[in-house]
Amino acid sequence: MAPKAEIQSLPEVPRPLDVTSQEYAYRRLRHSLMIGAIDPGRALTIRGLAEAIGVSPTPVREALRRLSSENALLVLENRRIMVPEMTTQRFEELVALRCCIEAQAAERALPYMSEVKIDELEMIDARIDSAFEAGDLEASTLLNHRFHTELHAANPVPVALPMIESLRLQLGPFLRVAARYAQEYYTVDRHKEIIAALRKRDAIALAMAVESDIRDGVGRLGRNALRRILGEAA
Amino acid sequence: MAPKAEIQSLPEVPRPLDVTSQEYAYRRLRHSLMIGAIDPGRALTIRGLAEAIGVSPTPVREALRRLSSENALLVLENRRIMVPEMTTQRFEELVALRCCIEAQAAERALPYMSEVKIDELEMIDARIDSAFEAGDLEASTLLNHRFHTELHAANPVPVALPMIESLRLQLGPFLRVAARYAQEYYTVDRHKEIIAALRKRDAIALAMAVESDIRDGVGRLGRNALRRILGEAA
């Protein structure tokens, strides 16, 4: 009699009073995806999610459409919806694309960078370092996210931002599990180089620093994890 | 008594029997946007579109969410939805991003390029030329679209494709009107260079050719149009 139960528990998220149910469902699903709370391959049901979130199916469907369009979810021909699986090839494509777009976005933001803005970035970087030393990876990741966003958002017409967000959303869940497979964390980031390039107004150096930051950080972390995961499988 | 009428007429689109109303609404809206049938700035109403398309509001809302996530539509704080206006800055950002992503995507597709595939591209290019000489800009544009898509789609994991499509969708409507403002069309495309680079397996030359193709084509066309439009306004 009782329905299949198997209700998926989704991490909660603050709900301001004026956000629509659809937006709330979107945020909650997005956050769940970002921290890897929904494992790839399993089918997501609209009614199940609606019950878990506490809204009706209608706003959930809209949220799912949005996330599908951001390539954070995959709609099968069955019309079933699931979290896409990570593969070596997909990972390499995602990292390469992110390098390319973020380097470009940083370059285009450079002309709009004020010294004050650079100071702000430097402050964020300092907080990243202290969060990392304190062992707070959660905060460290969040601040790193913010560092990059602030960097690109200096551009008054940030058309690249949604695409970068989409890539982050596609990589996020996997990086989360990747962190568990990495024996040591790569504390080396290139933020100092990025800031130096900003100060010198050196577009080339900036693009290179941003690309290295991503390739050495995200890239190496993911590749190590993939090697271990695939090694286990074999 | 009669409702405001003012029903927006949307270009029709074939509707296969097995596509959902939501998918049909999406395709029809997308096509309308692509050919510039909906002018920027005016508010789109869900009920109005539903009536124009011949479905209920529900599937229209889902289609609108998808298009918003692709940045083809803009949701205001009023919750109103409209086609974003084109500005000089936005145009330059979009073209720069498209150059960057397409060059990258072409490079990553290169290792998967067979000689047969290159032959196919060459054939498409020949058809572009003859369509252009015949004065059929419609077909020419469509084939040009296909040339680029086929180029990138050689990659078995085309994560860049949805982003390129999104950029095309954001540029498309504007380029359509831009074509009216351009006195002569720039028949010079770099497809021959692209094909030569593919044949030589020269990644650097390929990236440069793709970038030039976009920058000289789309870029110049748009910039000319912008100059004229802005000139008229002044």
Place this chain on the structure above:
DNA sequence: AAACTCAAATTGTGATCACAAAGCGAATTT
């Protein structure tokens, strides 16, 4: 004539219901 007020209409939003298709299990058949 410009600004303000207020009621009617329009619009976005979300819950519910009905329907068809897909998924699932148990009983049956080969």
Place this chain on the structure above:
DNA sequence: AAATTCGCTTTGTGATCACAATTTGAGTTT
């Protein structure tokens, strides 16, 4: 015992309805 068929359940989909917020336009006031 393995495969199949048949029934029930679950699921996606879409239309409809109710409600709140916004917009609109006429009438009034300054």
